Amino acid sequence: MIEQPIIDVQNVTFHYHSDSQPALNNVSLSVNKGEWLSIVGHNGSGKSTLARILNGLIIPESGFVNVCGINLSEETVWDIRRHVGMVFQNPDNQFVGTTVRDDVAFGLENNGIPRDEMVRRIEWATEKVKMDQFLDQEPHHLSGGQKQRVAIAGVIAVQPAIIILDEATSMLDPIGRNEVLETIKLLKDQGIITVISITHDLEEASHADRIIVMNDGRKFAEGTPAEIFALDEKLIEIGLDLPFPYLLSKKLRAAGIPITKNHLTEGSLVNELWTLKLKS
Incomplete structure (x- = not known):
């Protein structure tokens, strides 16, 4: 079926x-x-x-x-x-609480979740995004990546599909971006969202x-x-930029380096280059 x-x-x-x-x-x-x-x-x-x-x-x-x-x-x-929960572009525009705990609680309070269940969900959601050690922090003290992870915690605490x-x-910045993408991948792989x-x-x-x-x-x-x-070029024609690892892979292959494919991520490209070095 x-x-x-x-x-x-x-x-x-x-x-x-x-x-x-x-x-x-x-x-x-x-x-x-x-x-x-x-x-x-x-x-x-x-x-x-x-x-x-x-x-x-x-x-x-x-x-x-x-x-x-x-x-x-x-x-x-x-x-x-x-x-459906949404996380927007600017993390500073999403905070309504004076602490991480208060902010994650906001959506739960609006949905009338009982206090005991609210406490459990706040702990669960912040642990899932690895922000459970920051519950009493003021949001403006956090990095951009941490703020977006708190925003994600506030969404998943309400348990949308x-x-x-x-x-x-x-x-x-690149560090914050990677933090958010890794968090999302983990939540997706765990079947949470x-x-x-x-x-x-x-x-x-x-x-x-x-x-x-x-x-x-x-x-x-x-x-x-x-x-x-x-x-490839069709994406460039409509105003999109191909990822750097993909472009670098193409140039390396054109230069005769035996890379097996055009890599989509830096990690994948580095792993293959490292493998080639070990073989040489």
Whole structure:
């Protein structure tokens, strides 16, 4: 028996203004439970509009959206939002509590979770993102990566089925970015959450199970990271930058170094180079 997708989007169109080009133009996609889907594209490609529709922040003009078995409409928006949590670009704009503990508790209080259960979930969620030693810290004392991990803890404490990262690493330094991506991968691998990441960064997208490329409000391409990066120059033509490890792999192979493939991550490329060195 084939499992029904946790999200099903069919023929969705949306305009911000009636006389404008559509922000989304007849877009269809599905998301499977437990996977990490990355939606990539340049500014104006439609990826952020799609994220807002998946969370019920805007309603499409045509087509339908089904999230966790619920068809999106003005009447079901709040039901859908219980299943979908979002982490946004700027971690400083997300904090409402004076301590990490208070901030993670905020969503639980809004949902009327009993105190004993709230305490248990705060401990569980902060431990999952490795921030349980910072419960009494003031958020402004944390690094950017730590702040985003606290934001993720606040989302998973409410126990949604899906988490959407809307450019959630774009303002972080490389260390903070890696912290967040490793946290998300761990949560996904443990079966805690289905992940949708919205990004213009193809190197970040390489961590996902599957990538959808958006361009001018349409779905330009869909596939595994390896399949998407094989499009190569076509991605550059629509305003995306290929990851540095991928470009370096190509140059090394062109120079005659026997690398077996164009690597998507630095770690993968370094491992193969190290193996070649040991063999030489």
